[in-house]
Amino acid sequence: MVRVDALPRDDSSPGWFHTSRMRQPKAPLIGDDKAPWVVIGGGFTGLAAARQLALNFPQDxxxxxxxxxxxFGTSGRNAGFLIDVPHDIGAPDYIGDKTNAKNILHLNQRGQGILRDLVEQHNIVDAHLRHSGKYQAAIEDKGIAVLNAYRGGLEALGEKVELIEGNELKDHIGTSFYRKALYTPGTMLVQPSALVKGLADSLPENVTLYEDTVITAVDYGQQIVLHHPTGRITAGKLILGNNHFGQHFGFLENRMLPIFTYGSLTRPLTPAEQASIGGQEFWGVIPADPFGSTLRRTHDNRILVRNSFSFNPDGRSKDGYTDKVRVAHRLSFERRFPTLTDVPFEHTWGGGLGMTRNGAGFFGELRENVYGALACNGLGTVRGTATGTLLANMLAGKMEPLTEFLLAAPKPNWNPPQPALSIGVNFTLRTGQAKAGLEA
Structure with a gap:
């Protein structure tokens, strides 16, 4: 028996969750249940896997x-970008090997397409999915160099890009803070919590969703038995779509890094405040420096600021940390929007990313009758959707080129033992955030 030694525990203030449609959650499981297929994780990966399994095996x-x-969890706590283009920060042109980059592009586009089609099919209007593109913006010389290199890499892939100078950029995003931005039109923006709620409420009839149900231990064998506080679930096959919590189920131990990043969301801007900044009514900005600030202007005229990082080895939120990062968010917000200094934040929260040292994810068989799509490395919206779907197709005998690509891809590297791991990761995070300069 493997005892699950860390259960999800996120802070209580995720802004996307509280500003999206309230729904009646499905009841937790009381007692025992069994099914040929059991999926762990109700985020983008798990929802995609469960949906596709149900379609592939309609009698099961x-x-x-x-x-x-x-x-409420990680899938509802990100910045809401459905990004298509690859972004390899370890490569000089942020693209690297072109064959690999094209596969990543196709994988991301696959995830985008699945989500777009589901939003249309099930009329998930409150997800506010829009084909808005994204702006990758820079203020310092090193950031400008990143944009120039990335532009060359994307153009070599045949992707459309546009470099926008600072004097024009304010008309797009309502701030003259940045010197330059690289605009890529393929990104979609969403209200992420509303999207996953809508995906959950539109699952096929042969999917049974149990919420607020924690798995405390697992017996692995020909039949997998999952223990929860009031009973057991017996599975023919188990699929893990729970990202870094897969480590606590006995897999990829010491190979994933639960990194938390943090967001704050303002109250809705008044008409006068909207007029004071101008720009388009809906947009998203990511930083040229990976430790910089992400920004969104939302469908309901709020501003999102997302920055600051922490290493949480057990994958759970740190008490009181949102109070600390709110100060950093305030500084970043007022630098960019000096006319909005009186606009308060209504929500501040953290969310976990399943990162790996070499940027590799895991896809495929973990042991007999157990499969996983884990370690999304910050692209869980599109990558999780695509890999969850492809894994369910593989289990139905439907192989395709992207499946072969994922199975052949490098696996996550081992991490150093504690306490060296925490010392090294925390030093990297502190150094990176300090070097981000004005882009923080």
Whole structure:
């Protein structure tokens, strides 16, 4: 028996969750249940896997287990970017090997397409999915150099890009803070918590979703038995779509890094405040420096600021940390929007990323009758959707080039033992944030 030694515990103030449609969560499981297929994790990966399994095996029942409420966890805490283009920060042109980059592009586009089609099919209007593109913006010389290199890499892939100078950029995003931005039109923007709520409420009829149901231990064998506080779930096959919590189920131990990043969301801007900044009514900015600030202007005229990082080895939120990062968010916000200094934040929260030292994810068989799509490395919206779908197709005998690419890809590297791991990761995070300069 493997005892699950860390259960999800996120802070109580995720802005996307509280500003999206309130729904009646599915009841937790009381007692025992069984199914040929059990999926762990009600985020983008788990929802995609459960949906596709149900479509591939319409006569089978699929159980989907979520430890919290759908939309409350990691999938509802990101910045809401569905990014298509690859972004390899270890390569001089941020693209690297072109064959690999093209596969990543196709994988991301696959995830985008699945989500777009589901939003249309099930009329998930409150997800506010829009084909807005994204601006990657820079203020310092090193950031400008990144944009120039990345532009060359994307053009070599045949991707459309546009370099926008600072004097024009304010008309796009309502701030003259940045010197330059690289605009890529293929990105979609969403309200992420509303999207996953809508995906959960539109699952096929042969999917049973249990929310607020934590798995405390697992017996592996020909039949997998998952223990929860009031009973057991017996599975023919188990699929893990729970990102860095897969480590606590006995897999990829010491190979994933639960890195938390933090966001703050303002109250809605008044008409006068909107007029004071101008720009388009809906946009998203990511930083040229990976430790810089991400910004969004939302469908309801709020501003999102996302920056600051922490290493949380058990994958759970740190008490009181949102109070600390709110100060950093305030500084970043007022630098960019000096006319909005009186606009308060209504919500500040953290969310976990399943990162690896070499940027590799895991896809495929973990042991007999157990499979996983884990370690999304910050692209869980599109990568999780694509890999969850492809994994379910593989289990139905449907192989395709992207599946072969994922199976052949490098696996996550081993991490150093503690306490060296925490010392090294925390030093890297502190140094990176300090070097981000004005882009923080």
């Amino acid at each position: 029942r699929v159980i989907l287990v979520e430890a919290q409420q759908v939309g």
